[in-house]
Amino acid sequence: MREVTAFAPATVANVSCGFDILGFAIDSLGDKVKVKLTEGSALKVVEIQGDEGKLPFESEKNTCSVAIQAMLDQMDLHVGMEISLYKGLPLGSGMGSSAASAAAALVAANEVLGKPFSKEDLVPFAMEAERIACGAAHADNVAPSILGGFVLIRGYDPLDVIKLPVPDGLHCTLLHPHLELKTSDSRSVLKQQISLKDATMQSGNIAGLIAGLYKSDFPLIGRSLKDVIAEPSRALLIPGFYELREAIKNVGALGSGISGSGPTIFILSSNESIATKAGEVSRKVFDEIGLGVDVYVSKVNVKGAFIL
Numbered sequence: 001m002r003e004v005t006a007f008a009p010a011t012v013a014n015v016s017c018g019f020d021i022l023g024f025a026i027d028s029l030g031d032k033v034k035v036k037l038t039e040g041s042a043l044k045v046v047e048i049q050g051d052e053g054k055l056p057f058e059s060e061k062n063t064c065s066v067a068i069q070a071m072l073d074q075m076d077l078h079v080g081m082e083i084s085l086y087k088g089l090p091l092g093s094g095m096g097s098s099a100a101s102a103a104a105a106l107v108a109a110n111e112v113l114g115k116p117f118s119k120e121d122l123v124p125f126a127m128e129a130e131r132i133a134c135g136a137a138h139a140d141n142v143a144p145s146i147l148g149g150f151v152l153i154r155g156y157d158p159l160d161v162i163k164l165p166v167p168d169g170l171h172c173t174l175l176h177p178h179l180e181l182k183t184s185d186s187r188s189v190l191k192q193q194i195s196l197k198d199a200t201m202q203s204g205n206i207a208g209l210i211a212g213l214y215k216s217d218f219p220l221i222g223r224s225l226k227d228v229i230a231e232p233s234r235a236l237l238i239p240g241f242y243e244l245r246e247a248i249k250n251v252g253a254l255g256s257g258i259s260g261s262g263p264t265i266f267i268l269s270s271n272e273s274i275a276t277k278a279g280e281v282s283r284k285v286f287d288e289i290g291l292g293v294d295v296y297v298s299k300v301n302v303k304g305a306f307i308l
């Protein structure tokens with residue numbers, strides 16, 4: 001029976017002002033999933049590596065099998081598959097860990113079935129996995145993990161996903177503090193209503209960020225990285241968040257924000273040298289507060305998930 005392995009990258013969701021509607025993919029970090037067609041009609045998660053034994057093997061709980069089942073349901077197809085997951089992302093990190101598993105699983109399963117779907121068509125199936133893992137079927141991790149680059153979710157009903165341009169030179173620094181923050185918990189602290197003033201400000205910044213991407217206008221991108229919806233509540237859960245924001249101003253970074261639901265912080269810069277310096281000054285902030293941190297510097301991954 002055919003066997004295929006796929007890789008899907010880490011992602012930064014929200015991108016500050018784009019709560020639930022913007023995300024981009026990161027180079028090199030991600031999950032791998034192997035899918036093997038078998039006899040029968042059951043989906044079985046047979047192997048999980050890199051999760052310290054924390055993730056479920058139950059097919060109704062693992063985002064790999066939940067996503068593939070959503071695809072098979074759409075096809076009204078009953079086939080057996082063995083699924084092996086190789087986690088390359090920390091759990092509850094803000095780097096789209098659950099999304100990367102679902103994205104890699106779908107790309108591999110789509111391949112073994114003869115590619116009945118386009119990559120864009122796989123996004124809704126991955127959203128069903130996010131519903132299970134995060135309590136919400138948001139697309140701002142799974143869409144960029146599958147498609148690559150910067151992605152706007154213009155609408156959810158019906159789903160309307162738009163790929164955005166990536167300015168040459170744009171780099172991302174990720175700071176993953178050594179603490180876990182589950183997406184479901186991080187969503188639970190969000191206010192459910194915002195003022196007209198905040199809605200106006202958020203709309204302007206989303207439009208400004210997207211315009212900055214199209215114009216390759218780095219100062220415009222930088223001044224648009226402001227979030228009045230999620231950051232005010234979630235930054236309180238991330239030690240060093242505001243100290244880091246001040247520290248990176250001295251190295252010329254464009255701006256910072258919470259990656260997804262956190263605790264990872266992302267910093268955007270116009271070149272690799274600044275992104276690296278931003279990582280260095282950020283590490284000092286965490287050293288001063290006594291919190292371990294992993295630092296990653298990456299270009300934006302424009303390829304998305306792919307077959308290995």
Ligand SMILES: Nc1ncnc2c1ncn2[C@@H]1O[C@H](COP(=O)(O)OP(=O)(O)OP(=O)(O)O)[C@@H](O)[C@H]1O
Pocket residue numbers: 011013055056061062063064085090091092093094095096097098099101102133134141181182183184259260261262263
């Ligand atoms: N393959 C998987 N199957 C089931 N649950 C998973 C899988 N991978 C991660 N999770 C769980 O999903 C939940 C949401 O986590 P996730 O790790 O995606 O948050 P995250 O990395 O902070 O991402 P983000 O905040 O960007 O969505 C966590 O409890 C995590 O352990």
Ligand SMILES: N[C@@H](CCO)C(=O)O
Pocket residue numbers: 013014019020021094096138140141183186187230259260261
């Ligand atoms: N938009 C989601 C992203 C989670 O990665 C949230 O902020 O909860």
